[in-house]
Amino acid sequence: MENKIVLSMQGVCKAFPGVRALQDVSFTLRHGEIHALMGENGAGKSTLIKVLTGVYEMDEGEILLDGHPVSIHSPQQAQTLGISTVYQEITLCPNLTVAENLFIGREPRRAGFIDWQTMNRKSDELLEKLDIHIQPTQQLDTCSIALQQMIAIARAVDMQCQVLILDEPTSSLDDDEVAKLFDLMRRLKEQGVGIIFVTHFLEQVYEVSDRITVLRGGELVGEYNTSELPRLQLVAKMMGKDFDDLAEIKSTRTGNPDTGRPPVVEAKGVGHRGTVKPYDLEVHKGEVIGLTGLLGSGRSELVRTLYGADKADTGTLKIGGKQIKVNTPLDAMKHGLAYLPEDRKNDGIIADLSVRENIILALQAKRGMFKPMSRREMEEFADKYIDMLQIKTASRETPIKSLSGGNQQKVIIARWLLTNPDFLILDEPTRGIDIGTKTEIQKLVLRLADQGMSVAFISSEIEEMLRTCSRMVVMRDGRKVGELSGDDLTQERIMKTIAGGEKAHA
Amino acid sequence: MPEAKLTPPGQKKPLWRRIAGHHLFLPLLCLVIVLLSNLIKTPDFFAITIQNGMLRGYVIDVVNRASELVILAVGMTLVTAASGGQDISVGAVMAVSAAVCCQVLSGGEVSVTTFSNPLILAVLAALLASALCGAFNGFLVAKMHIQPMVATLILYTAGRGIAQLVTNGQITYVRVDAYKMWGSALPGLLFPVPVFFAIAVVLIVSLVIKKTALGLYIESVGINGNASRLVGLNGTKIKWITYIICGILAGIAGFVSSARIYSADANNIGLNLEMDAILAVALGGNILGGGKFSLAGSVIGAYTIQALTTTLYAMNVSSDQLPVY
Numbered sequence: 001m002e003n004k005i006v007l008s009m010q011g012v013c014k015a016f017p018g019v020r021a022l023q024d025v026s027f028t029l030r031h032g033e034i035h036a037l038m039g040e041n042g043a044g045k046s047t048l049i050k051v052l053t054g055v056y057e058m059d060e061g062e063i064l065l066d067g068h069p070v071s072i073h074s075p076q077q078a079q080t081l082g083i084s085t086v087y088q089e090i091t092l093c094p095n096l097t098v099a100e101n102l103f104i105g106r107e108p109r110r111a112g113f114i115d116w117q118t119m120n121r122k123s124d125e126l127l128e129k130l131d132i133h134i135q136p137t138q139q140l141d142t143c144s145i146a147l148q149q150m151i152a153i154a155r156a157v158d159m160q161c162q163v164l165i166l167d168e169p170t171s172s173l174d175d176d177e178v179a180k181l182f183d184l185m186r187r188l189k190e191q192g193v194g195i196i197f198v199t200h201f202l203e204q205v206y207e208v209s210d211r212i213t214v215l216r217g218g219e220l221v222g223e224y225n226t227s228e229l230p231r232l233q234l235v236a237k238m239m240g241k242d243f244d245d246l247a248e249i250k251s252t253r254t255g256n257p258d259t260g261r262p263p264v265v266e267a268k269g270v271g272h273r274g275t276v277k278p279y280d281l282e283v284h285k286g287e288v289i290g291l292t293g294l295l296g297s298g299r300s301e302l303v304r305t306l307y308g309a310d311k312a313d314t315g316t317l318k319i320g321g322k323q324i325k326v327n328t329p330l331d332a333m334k335h336g337l338a339y340l341p342e343d344r345k346n347d348g349i350i351a352d353l354s355v356r357e358n359i360i361l362a363l364q365a366k367r368g369m370f371k372p373m374s375r376r377e378m379e380e381f382a383d384k385y386i387d388m389l390q391i392k393t394a395s396r397e398t399p400i401k402s403l404s405g406g407n408q409q410k411v412i413i414a415r416w417l418l419t420n421p422d423f424l425i426l427d428e429p430t431r432g433i434d435i436g437t438k439t440e441i442q443k444l445v446l447r448l449a450d451q452g453m454s455v456a457f458i459s460s461e462i463e464e465m466l467r468t469c470s471r472m473v474v475m476r477d478g479r480k481v482g483e484l485s486g487d488d489l490t491q492e493r494i495m496k497t498i499a500g501g502e503k504a505h506a
Numbered sequence: 507m508p509e510a511k512l513t514p515p516g517q518k519k520p521l522w523r524r525i526a527g528h529h530l531f532l533p534l535l536c537l538v539i540v541l542l543s544n545l546i547k548t549p550d551f552f553a554i555t556i557q558n559g560m561l562r563g564y565v566i567d568v569v570n571r572a573s574e575l576v577i578l579a580v581g582m583t584l585v586t587a588a589s590g591g592q593d594i595s596v597g598a599v600m601a602v603s604a605a606v607c608c609q610v611l612s613g614g615e616v617s618v619t620t621f622s623n624p625l626i627l628a629v630l631a632a633l634l635a636s637a638l639c640g641a642f643n644g645f646l647v648a649k650m651h652i653q654p655m656v657a658t659l660i661l662y663t664a665g666r667g668i669a670q671l672v673t674n675g676q677i678t679y680v681r682v683d684a685y686k687m688w689g690s691a692l693p694g695l696l697f698p699v700p701v702f703f704a705i706a707v708v709l710i711v712s713l714v715i716k717k718t719a720l721g722l723y724i725e726s727v728g729i730n731g732n733a734s735r736l737v738g739l740n741g742t743k744i745k746w747i748t749y750i751i752c753g754i755l756a757g758i759a760g761f762v763s764s765a766r767i768y769s770a771d772a773n774n775i776g777l778n779l780e781m782d783a784i785l786a787v788a789l790g791g792n793i794l795g796g797g798k799f800s801l802a803g804s805v806i807g808a809y810t811i812q813a814l815t816t817t818l819y820a821m822n823v824s825s826d827q828l829p830v831y
Binding site for chain 1: 717718719720722723725726729730732733734735736737738739740797798
């Protein structure tokens, strides 16, 4: 492909009340190029995308499309100019058919009525062209998330787009699905579409992108050819410092868990019909235990039964040597359990409430309705944890929804630390947040364990678990299939246990 | 984002922007506009005179007549915030409360001139009945997960029937001064008694919300039920509580309303008032889908609605044409 520039943004500035989100940022995209936009949470990636798609108006700067200056005031206008976006959350209608979703708002008409035949035929052609195998008449929610994502892309492509923006398209896909998505991206690239790819996954950037632009703190760090930028350098550029923090983590791990006393948590035959088969589990004081397995293998479901988020229907649970009944999360909390859920947005944050209220909520719930905290007490708690976890927020009264993902996660962690738990369950605490915060969270977990807290840690990234956990529970198909510790804790062993004795998963 | 780039809160924003940005600004503006519109059409709207030791005037009338609506709006706000839906049975619950109250007072007669039972007993019975109605609504919404509007539709239609049953299909009159005064005037007070009921309800409910964590719980459950459950809140219980509170408040409103006319008119007490209460919540800037709420906003909304009604009366619009607005 020729190196013709399709889009160029020059000197873009954008300020929000209290925050300079973008300062003098430039960005160039060529035809037939996959261009990764990288940066930590809050670096300004989303703001740049939103300026480009007309969601926000920029304060200064200019956008050149095919060499002509354009001003973009609305997402619709961006679309007519050939700039299409596919967001992380799928913005299609699950109750309509694939064809309807593809043509919504621009249905082919005949005599004022929708021409279903043409619509379905055109959809078929379009899907065929992109090698997506699916019936246009199928209802959208019968398709997998990956397919839905591809349909969203197909819709964008069909609107004659020159610039396709993919905002975190892979965060909810498994490896197979990601591979398919990348195939699609490569095909589009050959057709000359310029693709902006926003993601947190380094591997994916190196797998598919041609060029990388790095932002940090609202400013441009630089534009690089992917092949010329080693991974470590990229991370260093994103964080603005040399990156050996992660390597350090393991060495800070000291001491062995105390196995003499009764375990903090002891589960015998606990299970939940349809999600987790009965399992035994012991967790000792000051131990970090990892739960691993493929997505949907029952990792999250296992901890949910411990916490009472799903009521266990078999087995017994002892906490601190005493047998207890856990019917609701409150029962578990009262016995010193805390649970950071996997789905931060739906199960974690109370979006419209302030950072302060989000932090104190669990402790308040534990104390009960008639023992409210005074305003002063709440403020002290909130300030303490904002300080301790370095939560970046304009003030403690800022609604949590306006914080970046990593900082929201820290608020939820603060919420649970405030309840002073004996056993902290962290389900994917590092998903969708930047590397700097990931490191901080892993360090925090180890620090807490050193202070005697027991932690259950779930993560899709095995390296993360290897660094933090002293013992790993392996799950497969809702069943606990093994426990690994000591020298067995290697990536290879874990993979083998996940795969099991039968033929490994494809 | 580096902290250095954050402006400290409270600075830089000009005063008028801070006022305009306040969540009560628009509701208040609405009220003021409605009131001021009278200056053109009815210049004596703001005139207040004293007759028989009572303040009289259109403005007093607004404050007086809005009392029941204010009481309902407070309950409706809580229900809306917690369950993301509205209780459309409050008007009918008012009728039930009025019927029970008058029936206890009259001891089953159609018209009495002395109490058959103590007033306090009658009021307690009325509040119990309305609390039961609230609990029934709460059961359907919180426990059975029925949409609030649909769930409360049952009592919306059945409530007036229950009230008719209680009064045997008659309008029960309680022609006793000790009853009438709760809806009109007490010696020594400048304002009509219903105004004080409204003030008391607003104060007590705000106090309960401030002095317990109920307000925070309601908002959490209303914004994100899943997350609230995982931090140990019992969403079912909290929603249920709001419906019971809403029922009791409707009962109080029913008592006031029946004291005004010293009778229980099952067909007309609180008629269509549920819609006004919902409107008051919305005018107050509260999101009808639940979540954060402002009692003050709803109260202002309620007074705005009554101001509008009284304004139209003052302009000599007949009550038959009034529903047009």
